[in-house]
Amino acid sequence: MAGRAWKFGDNITTDHIAPGRYFHLRSNLEELAKHVLEDARPEFPLNVKKGDFVVAGVNFGSGSSREHAPTIIKLVGVEAVLAKSFARIFYRNAINIGLPAVICDTSLIEDGDTLSLDLSAGVVVNHTKGLEIRFPPLPDTMKKILEVGGLIPYIKRFGDLQL
Amino acid sequence: MGKTIAEKILSEHAARSVSAGEVAVVKVDYVFTHDASGPLLLKQLKELGVSKLHNPLRTIIFIDHVVPSPRKEISNEQSALRRFAAEAGCRFHEAGSGICHQLMAEYYASPGQIIVGTDSHTVTAGALAAFATGMGATDVAVAAALGKTWLRVPETFRVEVNGSLQKGVYAKDIILHLIGLLGADGATYKALEFVGDTIDSLPISERLVLCNMVVEAGAKVGFTPSDDVTKKYLAERGRVEEFREIRSDDNASYERVIKIDAAALEPQVACPHSVDNVKPVSEVKGVKVDLVFIGSCTNARLEDLHIAASVLKGKQIHPETRLIVTPASKEIYIKAMADGTLSTLIEAGALITPPGCGLCFGALGGIPADGEVIFTTTNRNFLGRTGNPAAYTYLGSPATAAATALKGRITDPRDVV
Numbered sequence: 001m002a003g004r005a006w007k008f009g010d011n012i013t014t015d016h017i018a019p020g021r022y023f024h025l026r027s028n029l030e031e032l033a034k035h036v037l038e039d040a041r042p043e044f045p046l047n048v049k050k051g052d053f054v055v056a057g058v059n060f061g062s063g064s065s066r067e068h069a070p071t072i073i074k075l076v077g078v079e080a081v082l083a084k085s086f087a088r089i090f091y092r093n094a095i096n097i098g099l100p101a102v103i104c105d106t107s108l109i110e111d112g113d114t115l116s117l118d119l120s121a122g123v124v125v126n127h128t129k130g131l132e133i134r135f136p137p138l139p140d141t142m143k144k145i146l147e148v149g150g151l152i153p154y155i156k157r158f159g160d161l162q163l
Numbered sequence: 164m165g166k167t168i169a170e171k172i173l174s175e176h177a178a179r180s181v182s183a184g185e186v187a188v189v190k191v192d193y194v195f196t197h198d199a200s201g202p203l204l205l206k207q208l209k210e211l212g213v214s215k216l217h218n219p220l221r222t223i224i225f226i227d228h229v230v231p232s233p234r235k236e237i238s239n240e241q242s243a244l245r246r247f248a249a250e251a252g253c254r255f256h257e258a259g260s261g262i263c264h265q266l267m268a269e270y271y272a273s274p275g276q277i278i279v280g281t282d283s284h285t286v287t288a289g290a291l292a293a294f295a296t297g298m299g300a301t302d303v304a305v306a307a308a309l310g311k312t313w314l315r316v317p318e319t320f321r322v323e324v325n326g327s328l329q330k331g332v333y334a335k336d337i338i339l340h341l342i343g344l345l346g347a348d349g350a351t352y353k354a355l356e357f358v359g360d361t362i363d364s365l366p367i368s369e370r371l372v373l374c375n376m377v378v379e380a381g382a383k384v385g386f387t388p389s390d391d392v393t394k395k396y397l398a399e400r401g402r403v404e405e406f407r408e409i410r411s412d413d414n415a416s417y418e419r420v421i422k423i424d425a426a427a428l429e430p431q432v433a434c435p436h437s438v439d440n441v442k443p444v445s446e447v448k449g450v451k452v453d454l455v456f457i458g459s460c461t462n463a464r465l466e467d468l469h470i471a472a473s474v475l476k477g478k479q480i481h482p483e484t485r486l487i488v489t490p491a492s493k494e495i496y497i498k499a500m501a502d503g504t505l506s507t508l509i510e511a512g513a514l515i516t517p518p519g520c521g522l523c524f525g526a527l528g529g530i531p532a533d534g535e536v537i538f539t540t541t542n543r544n545f546l547g548r549t550g551n552p553a554a555y556t557y558l559g560s561p562a563t564a565a566a567t568a569l570k571g572r573i574t575d576p577r578d579v580v
Contacts, residue, residue, distance in 0.1 A: 011347055011437060015545040019552070020525035023229055024236040027202050039547045059348035062381065063545060065283045067203055067299035088352050088383055089283055093299035141186050141313055151301050152210050161188050161305070161313055 050077030061090025165412025217310030261492025273405035326426035343441030351381030458489030462540035481571025525550030
């Protein structure tokens with residue numbers, strides 16, 4: 001399925017993604033999701049569609065450990081987050097909740113480009129530019145977790161942490 | 164090959180020898196959450212179908228982020244955490260007890276432990292030579308249920324700090340300088356070890372500042388090796404039996420060695436809107452400041468309040484500047500009250516708010532107006548962090564913050580003490 005690229009810059013923090021001033025909405029994720037990334041691009045939460053991609057530079061998701069950040073990105077229908085690099089906790093949180101976080105060369109993508117993702121083949125197709133962007137596979141542990149849809153389904157299936 | 168602190172602690176908890184780059188399942192000694200991520204953690208535990216915690220006495224819930232609650236939604240969440248703690252029999256710290264990281268240092272953390280918490284500043288406990296790291300609600304829920312987690316063993320950067328700090332220069336200035344050098348992602352996935360004669364002479368209150376902020380360079384953990392200073396701190400806390408000496412082996416392998424000359428360091432300031440936008444105070448002094456905040460898990464300990472009081476004693480803060488002070492824990496609050504520190508600060512014009520994260524989390528506690536400039540002793544100056552994306556946040560030490568409150572403009576503390 002193809003979706004639109006929403007381009008963001010470097011060092012997008014969890015405060016941009018899920019601002020602390022909406023703390024009272026934290027147990028109401030549908031409402032919190034109406035503010036996702038609004039401090040970086042106010043039009044994003046208004047116009048994002050199911051299957052779209054968040055595309056960023058380096059250190060995406062830096063800052064707090066709030067898992068609400070990847071959770072509300074997934075909730076608004078984003079297919080995957082593509083970035084040159086991720087902050088450690090966000091990366092792990094995204095995989096844990098079943099949101100693909102892909103490290104690739106996002107300089108080959110412009111805002112509004114049409115993209116599709118083949119996670120197992122390790123390729124992002126930029127249909128607008130006629131490009132294929134290859135990326136290295138996830139570390140084994142994370143691949144296993146993502147394949148079953150996140151850490152909770154993983155534990156439910158295997159009953160334990162097994163590497 | 165010798166081992167780093169990270170490799171030693173993870174090897175012990177994996178019950179096999181592990182080195183940087185390996186992935187290991189490790190036992191955890193403490194897991195904790197708080198009112199910001201606790202509700203999501205409870206949801207994930209429920210989803211997991213787990214009715215019993217692996218070790219209730221090693222599971223801790225803190226109410227610290229938004230205290231006292233200003234809204235019914237938050238009150239309901241905090242009430243659910245309270246009920247869960249009572250039913251599960253886990254440890255619970257009520258609103259007003261203090262910030263989770265300060266309480267971890269005061270009551271729980273000790274050398275050689277693994278601690279995971281639903282907060283990025285969990286790394287603070289590395290000042291007691293614990294492997295302490297922040298994770299999301301799902302990871303910590305699984306750790307609470309199973310008593311273990313998986314970790315990739317990090318490579319280590321050795322940060323050697325030598326020389327005597329000038330008067331008016333503190334651990335906060337060292338760590339801001341380091342983050343400026345490394346950049347906001349310069350230590351992503353890494354462990355940082357702070358060594359050298361400057362570090363040896365720092366009290367735990369200052370070592371906590373160093374480790375607290377390693378995550379601002381992306382690091383997974385930070386450590387100061389445990390030594391006599393650590394032992395004395397634990398003894399004062401009635402926990403001397405928890406002391407162990409932990410330091411890297413002489414032949415341990417480091418990915419990078421960074422040297423800092425402490426004697427040459429001047430007070431440092433992180434400028435809007437990123438923590439790695441660091442400048443010496445001489446380059447930013449004179450910037451007009453509307454609000455000064457002394458608080459957070461970084462710099463709101465008794466020593467920090469003493470520094471602020473020494474700058475402000477018998478004086479008044481600038482008439483166009485406000486000052487908010489939020490002690491990091493109940494014990495600090497009581498001690499600062501008993502020794503006259505709070506009176507000094509209040510007489511100088513400070514507004515004191517109860518122990519907790521306060522303004523640092525941006526949900527209450529003095530949120531700035533549009534266009535205002537604030538100077539804080541906290542760890543983050545991201546856009547919107549203090550509750551208003553139209554405000555500008557600078558970070559520095561309690562001494563620089565107090566001097567700035569006095570003059571109404573960013574001020575070099577060496578000019579006023």
